[in-house]
Amino acid sequence: MDDELCLSLTLSKQEKLESLVNELKMLESYYNELNSRENMISKAIADNNTTLESIKALPEKSDSEMLIPIGAGILVRVNSYTPDKFALSVGANIVVERDKNGTINFLEERNKEIEKALTNIGTQKNELANKINAQRLEANNLVAELKTG
Numbered sequence: 001m002d003d004e005l006c007l008s009l010t011l012s013k014q015e016k017l018e019s020l021v022n023e024l025k026m027l028e029s030y031y032n033e034l035n036s037r038e039n040m041i042s043k044a045i046a047d048n049n050t051t052l053e054s055i056k057a058l059p060e061k062s063d064s065e066m067l068i069p070i071g072a073g074i075l076v077r078v079n080s081y082t083p084d085k086f087a088l089s090v091g092a093n094i095v096v097e098r099d100k101n102g103t104i105n106f107l108e109e110r111n112k113e114i115e116k117a118l119t120n121i122g123t124q125k126n127e128l129a130n131k132i133n134a135q136r137l138e139a140n141n142l143v144a145e146l147k148t149g
Helices: 002-057 100-148
Strands: 065-071 074-079 085-091 094-099
Touching: 002 100, 085 100, 094 100
Parallel strands: none
Antiparallel strands: 065 074, 085 094
């Protein structure tokens, strides 16, 4: 009877270990997904900051020439521009026109929202890392128990 009980406990521990390993794989996959999101958001912040600095650096009026990228490595030569209005894409193929200060405010607000998302992802990653570490410890303990068996 003791042998049957021991075998049953060993199977139970093995099943628990398999379950932990499967859950760890899922958690690690989700952690990697959060890393990808974090990288995308960091790039969006960098892009936003570059745009913001570029707009702030534009002179009020210029008779000089400017090259504007339109995509695929193509630039359009523009002479005598006055950057008093900007077209802002706000999503869903909707574009609104704002003056320089309105555009700067829009970008600063967007930055705040993006940084909140980045902070939330960081918090999720920390919680997930703690859970992963706890489950790894539990799995390692189960393996040690099964070895000593």
